[in-house]
Amino acid sequence: MSDSNTTDVTNPSTFILLGFPGLEAAHVWISIPFCTMYAIAILGNFTILFIVKREPSLHGPMYYFLCMLAITDLVLSTSILPKTLSIFWFNSTEIDFSACLTQMYFIHCLSAMESGILVAMALDRYVAICHPLRHSTILTNSVLAKIGLAVVLRSGLLTLPYPFLARSWPYCTTNIIPQSYCEHIAVVKLACADIRVNSYYGLFVVFSVIGLDVIFIAVSYIQILWAILHLPTEDARVKTFGTCGSHLCVISAFYIPALFSFLTHRFGHNVPLHFHVLMANMYLLVPPMLNPIIDGVRTKGIRDRVLQLFTHKGT
Template sequence: MPGSNTTDFTNLSTFILLGIPGLEAAHVWISIPFCAMYAIAILGNFTILFVVKREPILQGPMYYFLCMLAVTDLVLSTSILPKLLSIIWFNSREIDFSACLTQMYFIHCFLATESGIFVAMALDRYVAICDPLRHSTTLTNPVVAKIGLAVLLRGSMLALPYPFLARQWPYCRTNIILHSYCEHMAVVNLACADTRISSYYGLFVLFCVKGLDVFFITMSYIEILRAIFSLPTKDARLKTFGTCGSHLCVILAFYIPGLFSSFMHRFGSNVALHFHILIANVYLLVPPMVHPIIYGVRTKQIRDRLFHLITNKRT
C-alpha cells in the first residue's frame, strides 16, 4: 500500500533533535569547549553591562549600543546552548513543536537585530569622526533609544515569516531534526510540501537585509577613512582609527562566520553533516564570547573602569 512506510506527522507535537550526528561518541568532549564559550560569553557580556551601568563616564551612544549588543549576544547564545547541553548530558532530545518554532524565531530575530546594531554603531563612529562637533547633539539619548527600538522591531518583523511559514507545512516524513537546534532549513526540509518559499525568504534576508547592512557599514567606513586620511599627522590618524578598531573586529567576527555558514549550508552538499552543524553552533557561540573580550581589551575606557572597580572593591 502506498504510504504504508510513512508515519503521519501532520499533527506534529514534538521534534527530536539529534545533536551532532556522526559525532555521538565525542559529544561529551565537544560539550567542554561549548560550555566554556558560553560561560565566557555570560561573564563577559554581564561585565560589560555592569561596568557601563556603574560608570557615568561610559554612558554615551557608543556604550549604549555596546550594551544592546551584549544583551543580544546573551539571548542568542542562551537560545541554543542550554538545549544542546541537555541533549549531550541528559539525552533530552525532544522539543515541543511550538518551542522549536520559538527557538527558531529568537535566533533569527536577534541575528537580524545584531546586524542592525552594527549599522547603528557604524553610524555612531561616522558622526563621531566625520562631524564630531555635532555628535552630542545628533546622537542624544532619545535618538539612541529610538534607533535601538527600530533595530529590534526590524529584527522582530523579519523573523516572523520563519516560524509562520514553518507552521503551515504538513510534516509527514519524520520528526527527527538532523541538527542540535531548530535551524530554519533543517526543520523546513522535513515537510512533505514545496517549501521553496521558505528557502527563498531565507536567501532574501541574507542578501537583501544583511547585504544592505554590510553595504551601509562599508559606506560609513569609506567616509570615515577619508576623514582619517585628511588629518594632518600620522599620530592623529592612528589615534582616530583606533577608536574604530574594536567595532571592525566585532563586525568581522559576526559576518564572516555567518556568511560562511549560510553559503555552506545551501551549497556545500559534499561537506559532512557534522561539520555543517559544528559551524552553525560556532557561528552563534563564538561572537558572543569574543565581543566583550575585544571591547575589554581594545577599549581603554572600559579597561580602565573595570580595573578601577576591581581595585576599589579590594580596598
C-alpha cells in the same frame, strides 16, 4: 518496524535534535568548549552591562550600543546553549514542536538584531569621526531610542513569518533534525510540501538584512577611512583609527562565521554533516563570546573600568 516517525500528521508533537550526527560518542567532549564559550559569554556580557550602568561617564551613544549588543548576545546564546548542552550531557534530544518554532524565531530575530546594532555602531563611529562637533546634537537620546526601536522592529517583523511558514506545512516523513537547535531551513526540510517559498523568503531576509547592513557598514567605513587619512598628524590618524578597531573586530567576529555558515549550507553539499552543524553553531556562539573580550581590550573606557574593578578587589 515502528511508524512513530513516519506518521502522516500536520504537526508533530515533538522534534528530535541529534546534536552532532555521527559524533554522538564524542558529545561529552564537544560540550567542554561549548560550555566554556557560554560561560565566557555570560560573564563578559554581564560585566559590560554592569560597568556601563555603574559609570555615569560611560553613558553615551557608543556604550549604549555596546549594552544593546551585550543584551542581544546574552539572549541569543541562552536561546540555544542550554538545550544543546542537555543533548550533550543527558541525551535530552526531544523538543516540543511549539518550543522548536519559538527557538527558531528567537535565533533568527536576534541574529538580525545583532546585525542592525553593528550598523548603528558604524553610524556612531561615522558621526564621531566625520562630524565630531555635531556628535552630541545628532545622536541625542531621542535619536538613539528611535534607532534601537527601528532595529528591534525590523528584526522582529522580518523574521516573524518563519515560524508561521514552518507551522503551515504537513510533516509526514520524519521528525528528526540533524542539528543541535531548530534552524529554519533544517526544520522545513522535513516537511512533505514544496518549501521553495521558505527558501526564497530566507534568501530575501539574508540579503535585505545582512546584505544591506554590510553595504551600509562598508560605505560608512570608507568615509571614515577617508576622514582619517586627511587628519593633520600621524598620531591623530593612529589614535582615531584605534577607536574604530574594536568595532571592526566585532564586525569580523559576527559576519565571517555567518558567511562561512551560509556558504557551507548553500553550496557545501559534499561537506560532512557534522561540519555543517559546527559552523551553524559557531556563527551563533563565537560573537557572544568574543564581543565582550574585544570591547574589554580595545575600548579604553571599559578597559580602564575593568582594571579598576579588579584592582580595588585585590587591595
